[in-house]
Amino acid sequence: MNSKRVIFHVDMDAFYASVEIRENSDLENKPVVVGVGPNVEKFKGVVSTASYKAREYGIKAGIPLIQAYNKCKDIVIMPARISYYKEVSNNIMEILKKYSDKFQQISIDEAYLDVSKRIEDYDSIENLVNKIKEEILNNEGLTCSIGVGPNKSIAKIASGFKKPSGVTIINSDKIRKFLDPLPVKTIPGVGKKTKKLLAKRGIEKIKDLIKLSKSDLISLLGKAGGKIYDIAIGRESSEVKPRGPRKSLGFIRSFESSTDDIKKIKEKIKELSKSIIKKIQADDFQFRTMSIIIRFDDFSVITRSNSLTHHTNDYKVLIKNVIDLFDKVYDNEKRKIKRIGVRVSNLTKSSLKQEILSKYFE
DNA sequence: GTAATCAGGACTC
DNA sequence: CAGGAGTCCTGATTAC
Numbered sequence: 001m002n003s004k005r006v007i008f009h010v011d012m013d014a015f016y017a018s019v020e021i022r023e024n025s026d027l028e029n030k031p032v033v034v035g036v037g038p039n040v041e042k043f044k045g046v047v048s049t050a051s052y053k054a055r056e057y058g059i060k061a062g063i064p065l066i067q068a069y070n071k072c073k074d075i076v077i078m079p080a081r082i083s084y085y086k087e088v089s090n091n092i093m094e095i096l097k098k099y100s101d102k103f104q105q106i107s108i109d110e111a112y113l114d115v116s117k118r119i120e121d122y123d124s125i126e127n128l129v130n131k132i133k134e135e136i137l138n139n140e141g142l143t144c145s146i147g148v149g150p151n152k153s154i155a156k157i158a159s160g161f162k163k164p165s166g167v168t169i170i171n172s173d174k175i176r177k178f179l180d181p182l183p184v185k186t187i188p189g190v191g192k193k194t195k196k197l198l199a200k201r202g203i204e205k206i207k208d209l210i211k212l213s214k215s216d217l218i219s220l221l222g223k224a225g226g227k228i229y230d231i232a233i234g235r236e237s238s239e240v241k242p243r244g245p246r247k248s249l250g251f252i253r254s255f256e257s258s259t260d261d262i263k264k265i266k267e268k269i270k271e272l273s274k275s276i277i278k279k280i281q282a283d284d285f286q287f288r289t290m291s292i293i294i295r296f297d298d299f300s301v302i303t304r305s306n307s308l309t310h311h312t313n314d315y316k317v318l319i320k321n322v323i324d325l326f327d328k329v330y331d332n333e334k335r336k337i338k339r340i341g342v343r344v345s346n347l348t349k350s351s352l353k354q355e356i357l358s359k360y361f362e
Numbered sequence: 363g364t365a366a367t368c369a370g371g372a373c374t375c
Numbered sequence: 376c377a378g379g380a381g382t383c384c385t386g387a388t389t390a391c
Contacts, residue, residue: 015375036378046378048375061375064376082379107375107381191373223384224372252379289367299377303369339378 004172006125007240008113009147009155010096010132013164015109016049019088020078022141029053031075035065038256040079043069045254048080052164082108088140095135099128102240112152114240122169129167152238153231154178157186175234180207187231189224197221206232250291250343251275258297258336265330265340269322272342277315280344286311287344290318292325295339304329311348318344 012018016034021027031054037045043066050059050068057072068075089108097103100113119125129146136144143165147158150172157179158168170178184206185195197220203209209217209232217225230236251272259265269292280287291305304325308317322342 038378040378043376046376048378062377066376080378110375189373193372246381247383248381250380254378291368301370305368307367341379343380 004116005114005150006116006119007149007152007155008100008115008129008132009149009152009159010111010113010144011147011156011159011163012092012109012142012144014049014051014055015089015142016080016085017051017054017078018142019085021051027051027076031057031059031072033059033065033068033075033077034080035077036080037065038254040065040077042256043077044256088142091140092136092142092144095139096132099132100240103242104240105243112155112240122171125169126167129169133165133167150175151234151236152240153188153236154234156188157182160186179232179234180205182206184209184232187228189228189231194221194224194228245347245349246285247347248343248345249276249279249285249287249347250293250341252293252339252341254295254339255337258338260334260336262330265337266323266326268340269326269342270319272340273315273318273322276342276344277313277318280313280347284350285347286313286350287318288312288346288348289344290321290325291343291345292322292329293339293341293343294326294329294337296333296335297338298335299338300335302329305345307346311346311350313350318342 017032020034021032030051032051033047033054034049035045036048039045043064045065047059047061047063047065047068049061054068054072054075059068059071059075065077085108093105093111096111096113100115101117102114104112106112115128118128125148129148133144133146136142145159145163145166147155147161148169149155149158154170154175158170161168183204184190184198187206190198198204198209209228214226214229217229219225221228227236253268253272288311289305289307291303294302306321306325
């Protein structure tokens, strides 16, 4: 037997947009974007996902809808229907689980599969990849891209290498040839800031990055530097493991335009808190820490939080605490507010299970 | 001195 | 012109 791991990273192509197109064949080959925000019809918000046709115009996730429109007057904007996309996602994840020994869902449209035990040679990789792609296409009418590698990071980078509907298989002996020419930003964990910091030192490609030692990178970037180094040399080795329980839960809403109307803001805070309580009770959680998040019209952000001595799932407790937090901040603030959010953390499962478990560990 | 808590930042999809 | 949800990390402060 072979002890080498074979990891798949499966990534759905333009997931939200593709779901909308599958629901409405008129949208095929059109520049479709799924938008999120306070009023997507009036271009208040951003692009969540752009179809591949839309991408031809330079439209991509994250840009303001108004900019997307300016790039292409023909864009079709669909408001996001996240709960529906979740249903679709669940169906897809069930398919992926079947084909893996170990499974890790990363987000609504991505997952890692450890398929080591099901692979003997290159052909069996191709067979398995094709089977997965076929079943997702037949059952859900959607395409995905798959990256295959000896660890999770290489699989992930590989899945993004050829899209849409691409397959990229990186054997151990091809790691350097694959990674070396890629821009550092390709590495998960290297975002805008880190890219800039590295660029200042003339580091643009992964091959530049690996000239530094691991400790150089750690002193430059902290703990993240160590991870980035391991990925760059192709030796990241984290296991494919099931997702743990959630650690926090919250909601954020933007106002259509910035406001200093305290009544309006507090109404929103209550609304958000209510939604949190609903969800948290439905999922049988309790929380101990509560936070508010405020983004001002100049885009600066303030967060405030406090913790209780005990866990709760009570609306009254939540609302009292978050309103108190808000009042403390807004006493000496005049800036207008653009977005407001409420979040709870330090979660535990409430009721039954907890007691049974604690008995076990007495 | 170390553990919790809090605030802010970076990052991901 | 700048959404929404979530995670991890860091540094400062406070608690034990």
